[in-house]
Amino acid sequence: xxxxYGESPxxxxxxxxxxxxxxxxxxxxxxxxTTQVTLRVDPKSPAAERIGTALGVMLxxxxxxxxxxxxxxxxxxxxxxxxxxxxxxxxxxLESTLTDALGDEHGAVVDVSAHxxxxxxxxxxxxxxxxxxxxxxxxxxxxxxxxxxxxxxxxTGVLLVGRDAEPPSYWxxxxxxxxxxxxxxxxxxxxxxxxx
Numbered sequence: 001x002x003x004x005y006g007e008s009p010x011x012x013x014x015x016x017x018x019x020x021x022x023x024x025x026x027x028x029x030x031x032x033x034t035t036q037v038t039l040r041v042d043p044k045s046p047a048a049e050r051i052g053t054a055l056g057v058m059l060x061x062x063x064x065x066x067x068x069x070x071x072x073x074x075x076x077x078x079x080x081x082x083x084x085x086x087x088x089x090x091x092x093x094l095e096s097t098l099t100d101a102l103g104d105e106h107g108a109v110v111d112v113s114a115h116x117x118x119x120x121x122x123x124x125x126x127x128x129x130x131x132x133x134x135x136x137x138x139x140x141x142x143x144x145x146x147x148x149x150x151x152x153x154x155x156t157g158v159l160l161v162g163r164d165a166e167p168p169s170y171w172x173x174x175x176x177x178x179x180x181x182x183x184x185x186x187x188x189x190x191x192x193x194x195x196x
């Protein structure tokens with residue numbers, strides 16, 4: 001019997017991303033095969049409180065907020081929608097935790113792990129690079145760590161998450177079908193940071 005095999009959307013671009021990176025200035029890489037689950041629930045319901053208790057972090061209740069634990073990131077997507085991101089292999093456990101906490105209340109828990117991949121953009125020039133294709137103000141006072149926004153980057157719909165302040169670090173969630181295009185765009189936009 002053949003062994004199951006999976007390849008990340010950017011496996012073919014790993015070398016190009018590494019080559020486009022500039023030590024101490026800019027790093028481009030893929031964060032592949034994460035667990036990603038969307039949650040829909042009324043934020044004022046008892047279920048939302050039970051879910052927060054079960055996860056060890058309350059669901060963010062303001063637009064653009066991110067909550068984190070050591071192994072989990074919860075990004076606000078809408079008034080009653082969140083994206084939960086955990087390490088690879090934790091999908092069943094996360095879905096079970098959410099479903100149990102949701103109980104009989106109205107809501108939805110959906111595995112979307114195969115929908116998107118993550119491009120990590122970090123380093124002192126990361127905000128400048130992203131600003132070339134994104135209209136958001138990425139200054140750390142406006143969009144710092146634990147911030148998120150659904151926006152366009154190089155005409156591609158993405159979820160942008162601020163990870164760290166120093167050096168600046170971002171996760172760019174992009175649909176698998178657009179991942180190679182966006183990786184190529186980032187590599188091209190990063191060319192000016194490489195020494196001639």
